[in-house]
Amino acid sequence: MVLHLSPQLCFLWRLYPPLRPPLIPPAAYAYCTVTPKQTTPTKGITFSHIFQQCSTMRALNPGKQAHGRMVLTGFVPTIFVTNCLIQMYVKCSNMKNAFKVFDRMSQQDTVSWNTLIFGYAGSGNLAIARSLFDSMPQRDVISWNSMISCYLQDGFSQESIELFIKMRKMEIPYDHTTFAIVLKACSGLEEYYLGSQIHSLAIRMGIDNDVVTGSALIDMYAKCKKLQNAIHVFHDIPEKNWVCWSAIIAGCVQNDQCIKGLQLFKDMQKSGTATLDMYAKCGNMSDARKLFNSLPNRSLQSYNAIIVGYVRNDQGFEALEMFLSLQKSGLAFDEISLSGAFSACAVTKRCLQGVQLHGLALKSGLRSNICVANATLDMYGKSGALIEACFVFDEMARRDAVSWNAIIAAHQQNEEIEETLSLFVSMLRSRMEPDDFTYGSVLKACAGQQALNCGMEIHGRIIKSAMGLDLFVGSALVDMYCKCGMLEEAEKIHDRTEEQTMVSWNTIISGFSLQKQSEDAQRYFSQMLEMGVMPDNFTYATVLDTCANLATTGLGKQIHAQIIKLELLSDVYISSTLVDMYSKCGDMQDSQLMFEKSPKRDNVTWNAMICAYAYHGLGEDAIRIFEKMQLLNVKPNHATFVSVLRACAHMGYVSRGKNYYQKMLTDYGLDPQLEHYSCMVDLLGRSGQIGEALKLIQDMPFEADAVIWRTLLSICKIEGNVDVAERAANSLMQLDPHDSSAYVLLSNIYANAGMWGEVSEMRRVMRSGKLKKEPGCSWIEVKDEVHAFLVGDKAHPRFEEIYEQIDVLIGEMKWVGYTPDIDFMLVEVEEQMQQKNV
Numbered sequence: 001m002v003l004h005l006s007p008q009l010c011f012l013w014r015l016y017p018p019l020r021p022p023l024i025p026p027a028a029y030a031y032c033t034v035t036p037k038q039t040t041p042t043k044g045i046t047f048s049h050i051f052q053q054c055s056t057m058r059a060l061n062p063g064k065q066a067h068g069r070m071v072l073t074g075f076v077p078t079i080f081v082t083n084c085l086i087q088m089y090v091k092c093s094n095m096k097n098a099f100k101v102f103d104r105m106s107q108q109d110t111v112s113w114n115t116l117i118f119g120y121a122g123s124g125n126l127a128i129a130r131s132l133f134d135s136m137p138q139r140d141v142i143s144w145n146s147m148i149s150c151y152l153q154d155g156f157s158q159e160s161i162e163l164f165i166k167m168r169k170m171e172i173p174y175d176h177t178t179f180a181i182v183l184k185a186c187s188g189l190e191e192y193y194l195g196s197q198i199h200s201l202a203i204r205m206g207i208d209n210d211v212v213t214g215s216a217l218i219d220m221y222a223k224c225k226k227l228q229n230a231i232h233v234f235h236d237i238p239e240k241n242w243v244c245w246s247a248i249i250a251g252c253v254q255n256d257q258c259i260k261g262l263q264l265f266k267d268m269q270k271s272g273t274a275t276l277d278m279y280a281k282c283g284n285m286s287d288a289r290k291l292f293n294s295l296p297n298r299s300l301q302s303y304n305a306i307i308v309g310y311v312r313n314d315q316g317f318e319a320l321e322m323f324l325s326l327q328k329s330g331l332a333f334d335e336i337s338l339s340g341a342f343s344a345c346a347v348t349k350r351c352l353q354g355v356q357l358h359g360l361a362l363k364s365g366l367r368s369n370i371c372v373a374n375a376t377l378d379m380y381g382k383s384g385a386l387i388e389a390c391f392v393f394d395e396m397a398r399r400d401a402v403s404w405n406a407i408i409a410a411h412q413q414n415e416e417i418e419e420t421l422s423l424f425v426s427m428l429r430s431r432m433e434p435d436d437f438t439y440g441s442v443l444k445a446c447a448g449q450q451a452l453n454c455g456m457e458i459h460g461r462i463i464k465s466a467m468g469l470d471l472f473v474g475s476a477l478v479d480m481y482c483k484c485g486m487l488e489e490a491e492k493i494h495d496r497t498e499e500q501t502m503v504s505w506n507t508i509i510s511g512f513s514l515q516k517q518s519e520d521a522q523r524y525f526s527q528m529l530e531m532g533v534m535p536d537n538f539t540y541a542t543v544l545d546t547c548a549n550l551a552t553t554g555l556g557k558q559i560h561a562q563i564i565k566l567e568l569l570s571d572v573y574i575s576s577t578l579v580d581m582y583s584k585c586g587d588m589q590d591s592q593l594m595f596e597k598s599p600k601r602d603n604v605t606w607n608a609m610i611c612a613y614a615y616h617g618l619g620e621d622a623i624r625i626f627e628k629m630q631l632l633n634v635k636p637n638h639a640t641f642v643s644v645l646r647a648c649a650h651m652g653y654v655s656r657g658k659n660y661y662q663k664m665l666t667d668y669g670l671d672p673q674l675e676h677y678s679c680m681v682d683l684l685g686r687s688g689q690i691g692e693a694l695k696l697i698q699d700m701p702f703e704a705d706a707v708i709w710r711t712l713l714s715i716c717k718i719e720g721n722v723d724v725a726e727r728a729a730n731s732l733m734q735l736d737p738h739d740s741s742a743y744v745l746l747s748n749i750y751a752n753a754g755m756w757g758e759v760s761e762m763r764r765v766m767r768s769g770k771l772k773k774e775p776g777c778s779w780i781e782v783k784d785e786v787h788a789f790l791v792g793d794k795a796h797p798r799f800e801e802i803y804e805q806i807d808v809l810i811g812e813m814k815w816v817g818y819t820p821d822i823d824f825m826l827v828e829v830e831e832q833m834q835q836k837n838v
Helices: 008-017 027-032 044-056 060-072 079-092 095-104 109-124 126-135 141-153 156-167 176-189 192-205 211-223 229-234 244-255 257-269 272-283 285-294 301-314 316-329 334-347 351-364 370-383 386-395 403-411 417-429 436-449 452-464 473-483 487-496 502-514 518-530 537-548 553-565 572-584 588-597 603-615 620-633 640-652 654-666 676-686 690-697 706-719 722-735 742-752 756-768 799-815 831-837
Strands: 777-784 783-792
Touching: 044 060, 060 244, 079 109, 079 257, 095 109, 109 126, 109 141, 109 572, 126 141, 126 756, 141 156, 141 176, 156 176, 176 211, 192 211, 192 370, 192 676, 211 229, 211 244, 211 487, 244 257, 244 473, 257 722, 272 285, 272 301, 272 588, 285 301, 301 316, 301 334, 301 572, 316 334, 334 351, 334 370, 370 386, 370 403, 386 403, 403 436, 403 690, 403 756, 417 436, 436 452, 436 473, 452 473, 473 487, 473 502, 487 502, 487 572, 502 537, 518 537, 537 553, 537 572, 553 572, 553 640, 572 588, 572 603, 588 799, 603 620, 603 640, 620 640, 620 831, 640 654, 676 690, 706 722
Parallel strands: none
Antiparallel strands: 777 783
16 A cells, blocks of 8 residues: 655645655655545645744745645634644744734634734834734733743833833733743843842742742843842752853853852852753763763762653663662752652662652651652552552642642553542542643543543543643543544544644554554554654554555555664564564465564564464464474463464364363463453364353353354354354344344354244344345455455446456366355355355
8 A cells, every 4th residue: 555645745845845754755756646535635734734844944935835725725724723824924024924814814812913923023013013912802921921022032121121010010920931031121221120129029929949030030130230149049049950050150250250250160060960950851861970970079969960860861770770879978868869769660660669768758757748759659650559659649748730640640550440530530629620641641541441421521621621632632532532432533633633743643543543444544654754753663563553454565565664774673563563464464474584583572473473374274383383482481371372272273173272271271370361262162163062162151250242152153053053053143132233143144044954934034133123234345455556345346447357357266266176155145145146245
């Protein structure tokens, strides 16, 4: 199957090559093909991506081309897409078109207004920007910050201060950014008196020690020639980063205190905390560790910076090593270092070490600190110690949103679904407002239980809260709707999600794959590549699974080539999926080759090969691989025994099948699941032991499903056992009254037994219940294109040639002794028509 690219994107990328995503080769654009579903780009994400790309690269002409194409196709953009278009025109300095797009919007949000205001201010039209600002129906803190910042950037510091004063009089809540902008204006005007007032306001709000506000205060005092005040603010900041250090050193130089500036620079080098923090936040832990090791005197702050840095970069073992080093150094740990150590235990699943840390928290008196308590709770939850997590939660004197999120996530991760939802209700009753992490955990719980109604109620609450569909919440909703079978709703959520990343694409692709909608999953994979989003191992494995379902070898081989290029074959999951994909596409030679070349093999890889042989009826080979797996001490699991028992059933190895079934119980301690019982029923039935098969079903510790009863019913057709067939059919009809196969099979069993009255009754029941046998469907891939056919289908333009060739093939099959399986066809249908339909 070819990855179809939308013609709009191909046109634009051929017109302006720099906009091409990195994953699609240049040659692909010359051979763009269009499927019926892709004649117009019905997905807003396509246009939003182009507008964002054009905005980043200041590419006005391709942006206008995309805008024109969007209008011509009749696509109605969402507010998000329109905002991306306005942003593109603003960044390309085309304010005329930006205003036209804005003016034609049926509804503008604050992003629309803010973007236009910033554009006019940036192009020197400050009066128009202010006029738009005054016309806004609703202004949030971002709007005020934008307008104040516009005045400041254009050199109108006094006006920016006046606007801040107006903002305060109107009692608009301000944030760190507001203070930073206004303090910068005070710096430019050397307004010490106003700056000190803002400092007092920051103290009352409790954000004067924040690094953003603190750095702005240092800069303001230094430029107002109040260096001592600046130094006082600097010393009051508990966790200094490189911005704070830079501000105070620059302040010393500006006030002709160069010696003091040099001394502070040396202090910065000695402490290393600021630089360590910078390296850690940039993910460069190698240089952070080198700097840490070179420090002559290591402070608690430097230890905290390296521990937190390792935790943020998912290097839990290194973080624990540094915490141990801190203890040996003689320095007393604080809540930051202890919380970091708990988080490291959570990452590495080291519950025992976490228990020891809990003891340290109790001895040091830090257990009452909410940050430490939350980290302890999170550690127990991620380690599966749910009782201990609940104990910590119950002991907490004060709980914040992080505490509730941790306990809810702990129950969800441990599959305590009802308790997860109950805790969510308790959180709401405590008047604690849920955030995106809360909703993510609760929606996962609904997906796991397939509790659609509950999930929809939570979705409604998210909409009412005006939270917006960020990546985390959007992906959780898509996952929930996919697992509950609501694929159309999942698509809508995916398309409305503000930002599309690898996570959101993986969620929608895996969701459709889970529901066996493989073609749609592949379509989304194609769109993902169009957007320039790099797939990961999970993406490739999921799409390979869809290739196996559709037997689309072409796309499977394309992905295999990409995997080789990216050197991902060492991933056991990917190599196992390749074994499965090639076998289901009928290429056992490549399947065996992939298995033999796999650099690592776990039970998933072995299972894939055993299943491949069993799938193709090669029972001896399947059993041979299973025996080899045991010799190499690879522990089989439930899936292994399903494939082995299926192979024994196909080969008629009754005693060996029984032996393997018993071995699963005694040697490996694996309790049989529905799939194993189904295989055993098939095995016993094929050998004529229908009574034993029925007894096995009756002795099962749980209710048999439709697959087991259908298997038994099919066996009764072969053996002609009417009594057991009636029992199996009745059970199957109760489980799924709309399944026509039960009626068809039982009708045929009656016909073979000469019970024509019962046959007529079955036909009457099917007519009264409006039951029809679903037409069979088959497909074949020819020259990278999939052709699908239904029974009696004449939609294909070359159907006459196809049916002529089918008649020839049926004749040749009969010549070599092939007998088609017509068990699921109604007896009343003529045998020739039955064989043709099969």
